[in-house]
Each structure stands twice: as C-alpha cells, then as structure tokens.
Amino acid sequence: METQAKPVEIRDLEMVFNTSRGEQVRALQPVSLEIAPGEFVALVGPSGCGKSTLLNILAGFLTPTGGCALAGGEPITRPDIDHGMVFQDYALFPWLSVIDNVAFGLERKGIAKADRLKQAQNYLELVGLGEFAQKRPSELSGGMKQRVALARVFATDPSIIFMDEPFGALDALTRRFLQHQLLEIWQRHKKTIVFVTHSVQEAIYLANRIVVMTARPGRIKIDQEIELSYPRVYTEAKFRNYEKLIYDQLDEELAKTFDFESKGVVRD
C-alpha cells in the first residue's frame, strides 16, 4: 500500500540570516503558497533569490524566522523520512554499494533485510540500473548517480519529495533522459514534488505549476499553472508561449539583480 501524497502549505514564511559580521540578510520576504497533494511545482528564480532557502525550510533543515510551513497539516520542524529529498550533488553514501544506498532508508523504516534488498532492486530496475546493484557510486557517471538517488528517494515511499536542482550538474542529453524518467516515475507514484531549477525549459517540461520568485529578498512574483498534457514538446507553440511568459517575468528580476550588483561593485 503506497503512501498518499500530502499537501504542502506555506504561510507568511520569512527568513532572515545573521551574517558573521553581525549584519542581517533577508533571504525570504513573507511567502505564502499552497501545493495540492500530487502536484508537481517548480520554483524558478534568479540565483540567490531564496528558492533553495525555501526548499531547505520545507525539508526541515532550516527553521524559518517567521511564519510556518505545513506538510499534510502538520508543522515541519525537522527532516523526516516521509519528506524525501534529492540533492544536486547526488549525496550518495560512497562507502555503500548502489543497492545498499537505495536500501538505506528502508533499513531505517525497519524493513527486514531480504525485503529491503528486494524492494531496492525493484527501484533500481525502475531507473534502469538493475545490473549496477553491487557497484560503488564512484564507479558510476553523474547521470547514473542521480538515477540511484531517485531510486533511493522513491524506495522510501515518501508523501512529498523535494528536489534541489537535481539535474543542474548534468549534461543536456543526460538531463533530458532523467527528466523523462522522473516524469514516468511521478506519473506512476503521484508524489507531491517541489522542484527547484534554474532552467525555465525544464520547469515547463516537468511541472503542473511554476512559481517564479523575485530577486533577493525572495517573494513570489507569479504563480503560473502549466496547462499542457504530458509528454510535453519543447518546440510546440504553447510550450514556447509559456517560456516567453516566464522569461519576461525573470528578465525583470534579472535586470534588478544586475542593477543591484553593479551598485554593489561601485560600493566596494
């Protein structure tokens, strides 16, 4: 029996960091957002806009300085195996074999050894890496490592999955392949996914909904439903229209960022 996807609710979430110099840096303006169960939401915005901060709060790694985040109606206070995470640099345990990496979370869930190895093998096969079970992560390419990380997170059957630029370090073709694979798994297992990315194209290709954030301090600029059926085609006119819409919004923010940075250079 699979875990039901949960909704995510963000209410007036705020984050202020204290730097080592004693200055206060506001990373997030009050942000509010509601994500329905099983929805695939992409967060897009200029670098430093606070989208990773937002994701780290949702994953329970950071405590917000204001507001709150709820998963399935419960406040998020700490990392939880029910809220999976995929990291940009894979975060596989290098001392474990591929299959033991995938089985790691299952062991923590108290599943018996034979069962968890069988389940881990199934998920490895789901990402096409069944034959690599006994390899070490260091023997795999970047794309293969991220597929292991996908198998690892889906194997624990979480109700929500957070992804922090998971395909950012991969080459364009591998990236395309993994996007396709992720969509397939998501359509089969319908988890709630919050996906941070720099790529507008990737966001439109994958997500139900795109949230564009402003330059720092981040807040939500637009919240756009993507009403295209899967599989989506990059070259289609509707796809292009969404792309233009999102880029127009981003360009405004980039202009602000560059303006801000050039002032910063003068100040220094």
Place this chain on the structure above:
Amino acid sequence: MTGSAARTLPYIYAFMGIVLAWQMVVVFSGAHVAILPPPLLAAKSFVELIASGELFKHIGTSLGRVLAAWTIAAVIAVPLGLMMGRSSRFERIADPVIELFRPISPLAWIPLAILWFGIGESGKIFIIFVATFFPIVLNTVAGVKGVDPVLIRAGQVLGCDDGATLFRKVILPAAMPNIVVGFRISFGTGWAAIIAAELVAAQSGLGYLIADGMEILRSDLVLVGMVVIGILGVLIDTVFRIILRAFSWT
C-alpha cells in the same frame, strides 16, 4: 612488469645504493671496524642473529610493545577525536591541551615514565603510547569535521532521526578513511619510538639491540638493528596501505 614489482624495485635500488655508499665510506675513510664495520661484516652478524633466533626475539618484543601501545592509544584517541570533531565546545577545551602536549617528544617522557611506571614493560609502552596517540586524535578530528554536510542531510531525510543513529550510519563510516590514515601514521611514529622506549633497562627488543651494541662497541649490531627497523617499518606501512585501499571509495 607487474604492479608490485614496480613498487618494490625502487626500494631494492635504494637499498643497494645505501650499501654501496656505506662500503665506499668504509674504504675511503679507513674507519676502525668498531666505528663503522663494512656491510659484509654487518651482514654476517645479521645472518648469525637470524640463525640463533635472537633477532626474531628482538623483533617480536619490539613489535609486541608497539602493538600494545598503539592499541591503547587507538582505544582512547578515537573516541576522544570523535567527540572533538562533533562538539565544537568540547574541542575548544580539549584542543589546547592536546596542542600543548603534542610538541613534547616521547624522549622527554622517559624520566617520568621510569618514575611513574618503573623500568618494566609499562614504562616502555607508555613512551610508545605518547608517540602513537596524537596522530590518531588529529586524524579522527579531521575525519569527522570533513564529513560532507550534504551526506549528513541525506542521512537525516533517510530516517536517521537521532544523533546516535546519524553518527553510526553516516558520520563514522564517512570519517573512517581518515581514521585509518591516523592508524597508519601513528604506527609509524610508534615504531620509530621503540629506540626511545628501549633505551632504558630493556632486556630485548630492536632498541635494546642498538643500545647494547653501542655499549659493547659492536657497531655491526647497531647497524643490524637500524636496518631491521627500516625494513620492517616499510613492510608494516605496506600492510596499512593495503588496508587503506579497502577504505578508499574513489
């Protein structure tokens, strides 16, 4: 040429070069045999010591002392290093203490070792312990602090809910290569300290062989002791390097 031959050959060349230089110094300086015996005489003494079984007794004694001291050091230093690596508050207290003791050579501990432990085994083991302790602590601390934070986060979202589980399943295995490097370095420093440890009131051991050879003006025995320490040091280090390979994931 196989890999192991390629690694061993440089050592054999180095050994031959040293023997050759040694022979030349003997010939050109005309040194008295008690000051610097020719390599051949040292080799003869070496063979005699092997034939009588005496050399193995010395090696066994020295190896046993280093092993004992090194084990005690590991048992104390690894937990200490783990705690220092995890708790910055504890590190702030412990680090200055360690840094103050670290520069003091094991030789400097000989008088106190005799006063505290007498001239038996425990004093010798204490001196080697001093030599083996610090590399293990420092490498363990470095290993724990060097754990990639993203692996800790990955452990947390994969169900390591409490600190103890996270430590056992993620931090310890991630720090293990550094800890083993500490073991390796520390065995080396401990092995080098057997001279200091066996300088006083020893009845056997390679350090004793050297000290005794000096007293009875048998520099051939001194040289045999030195050569054996050198060769065994390389062999032990090779064993550690093989162990270390099992912990290298890249």
